[in-house]
Amino acid sequence: MTEFSERVEQVSISGIREVFEAAGEDAINLGLGQPDFPTPEHARRAAVDAIDAGKADAYTSNRGTPDLVDAIVQKHARDNDVDVPPEGIIATAGGSEALHIALEAHVDPGEEVLFPDPGFVSYDALTRIAGGDPVPLGLREDLTLDPATVEEHITDNTAAFVVNSPANPTGAVQDPEDMREFARIADEHDVLCISDEVYEHIVFEGEHRSPIEFAETDNVVVVNACSKTYSMTGWRLGWVAASERRAERMLRVHQYAQACASAPAQYAAEAALTGPQGVVDEMVDSFQQRRDVLLDELEDMGLDVPTPRGAFYAMPKVPDGWVDEVIDRGVVVVPGGAFGDNGQGYARISYATDMAELRDALDVMRAATNAVQ
Ligand SMILES: Cc1ncc(COP(=O)(O)O)c(C=O)c1O
Incomplete structure (x- = not known):
């Protein structure tokens, strides 16, 4: 008899948590999968x-x-x-x-x-x-x-x-x-x-x-x-x-x-x-504006980003060491490998955060990109 079920032993705690802990309390968090709006x-x-x-x-x-x-x-x-x-x-x-x-x-x-x-x-x-x-x-x-x-x-x-x-x-x-x-x-x-x-x-x-x-x-x-x-x-x-x-x-x-x-x-x-569904449209408009800024900037840094047409994530291909460099500089992004082997070499960026923070985070990403290239 084993102490724990084999099924559960095969599963580990999500890699995303570890990233939050590595980045420290003052980090800008682009790792979260939740909208930054209040509930209606x-x-x-x-x-x-x-x-x-x-x-x-x-x-x-x-x-x-x-x-x-x-x-x-x-x-x-x-x-x-x-x-x-x-x-x-x-x-x-x-x-x-x-x-x-x-x-x-x-x-x-x-x-x-x-x-x-x-x-x-x-x-x-x-x-x-x-x-x-x-x-x-x-x-x-x-x-x-x-x-x-x-x-x-x-x-x-x-x-x-x-x-x-x-x-x-x-x-x-x-x-x-x-x-x-x-x-x-x-x-x-x-x-x-x-x-x-x-x-x-x-x-x-x-x-x-x-x-x-x-x-x-x-x-x-x-x-x-x-x-x-x-x-x-x-x-x-x-x-x-x-x-x-x-x-x-x-x-x-x-x-x-x-x-x-x-x-x-x-x-x-x-x-x-x-109830009224207009609140959803407002959120979606705001996500779209942020996505457009994020895409422009990432492309301008020379990163290859398949255009995200929905949700609030972008997944650029990133050079080796990029994710660690970004996290060390105080911005949380999630290494693509957390989402499966084919995610290696990518990073997931959640842009469900306000535009000012997003712009600060983009400055950090630009500096990190220059540092690793
Ligand atoms: C694709 C997908 N499905 C399901 C869920 C789970 O959502 P919930 O918070 O409603 O449990 C998530 C949460 O991030 C998700 O991204």
């Missing part, structure tokens, strides 16, 4: 009102309050043109738990899960925790995932593939045609597509479409959250959207691991989803 006032207010009225004291239904479930159903009809049944929705503790229950419910020990590399750190870790075998997939030059690469890697042992658009850490946005292809692959190979859409609304060029719109089977599970869209990372509120039978399996994991998502957060999320 009406969402906060809804939570406070629910607490004051004593509505948030008790467990809710495992899936979430009926009103939140309805708000999520309406959101999918409004934004994605799909009718997800209320029985297909589960409100979760952020997109993170949504990914976890999707993988737990669908992956058997030894089965393979395909995902983008570089990609969000949880895909590899949660696959291992579910007992599955991670299969990282290389990306196109523009850092999007080629559906043909997914199809080539599908075997009889593939349980699922993960698609993430707009993407962390690359900012890449898949074209609608790719999303249609992912749906076809899920249908034809009878394999699950987990579509992580937490950055759905943060798109500057191109268009976000979900594979669930195109699929003819129920082989797509959507993972989404209020975290990025409404600047609600601390509230921990996300969801899965799927067919009733898939949600029923995921509910078995959610019910025992979580019981229900936090009740106050559910009230805030309902208000965010049903």
Whole structure:
């Protein structure tokens, strides 16, 4: 007998934390994956009102309050043109738990899960925790995932593939045609597509479409959250959207691991989803302005940056020693290798920080670039 499970022994604490610690307290932090805006006032207010009225004291239904479930159903009809049944929705503790229950419910020990590399750190870790075998997939030059690469890697042992658009850490946005292809692959190979859409609304060029719109089977599970869209990372509120039978399996994991998502957060999320959406546009405009400045400057330094068309990350190719030099000079960026082997030689820069800090950070990056070249 071993003291700890082999599955968990294979997973290490995310490399991103280590970078924060290395940079010191006064550092400018371009390592964080969260918007620098407050949660919209009406969402906060809804939570406070629910607490004051004593509505948030008790467990809710495992899936979430009926009103939140309805708000999520309406959101999918409004934004994605799909009718997800209320029985297909589960409100979760952020997109993170949504990914976890999707993988737990669908992956058997030894089965393979395909995902983008570089990609969000949880895909590899949660696959291992579910007992599955991670299969990282290389990306196109523009850092999007080629559906043909997914199809080539599908075997009889593939349980699922993960698609993430707009993407962390690359900012890449898949074209609608790719999303249609992912749906076809899920249908034809009878394999699950987990579509992580937490950055759905943060798109500057191109268009976000979900594979669930195109699929003819129920082989797509959507993972989404209020975290990025409404600047609600601390509230921990996300969801899965799927067919009733898939949600029923995921509910078995959610019910025992979580019981229900936090009740106050559910009230805030309902208000965010049903309230005015202009706040989202304002955030996206601001991210776009910052992205444009960042891109211009990085290109001017001679760095090669695939144009990020969404989310709030850029992923330039950087010379050896660049990341350490930038961190030593007091700016936190994350080495691309934290997101998979194919991320080596890149750095992830999060520009969800105000313009003045971003400009200071860019001065540091310029000095670091000159120092290592
Ligand atoms: C691609 C992606 N998916 C899921 C998540 C998890 O989001 P949440 O904070 O809602 O758990 C993140 C968070 O950074 C992310 O970048």
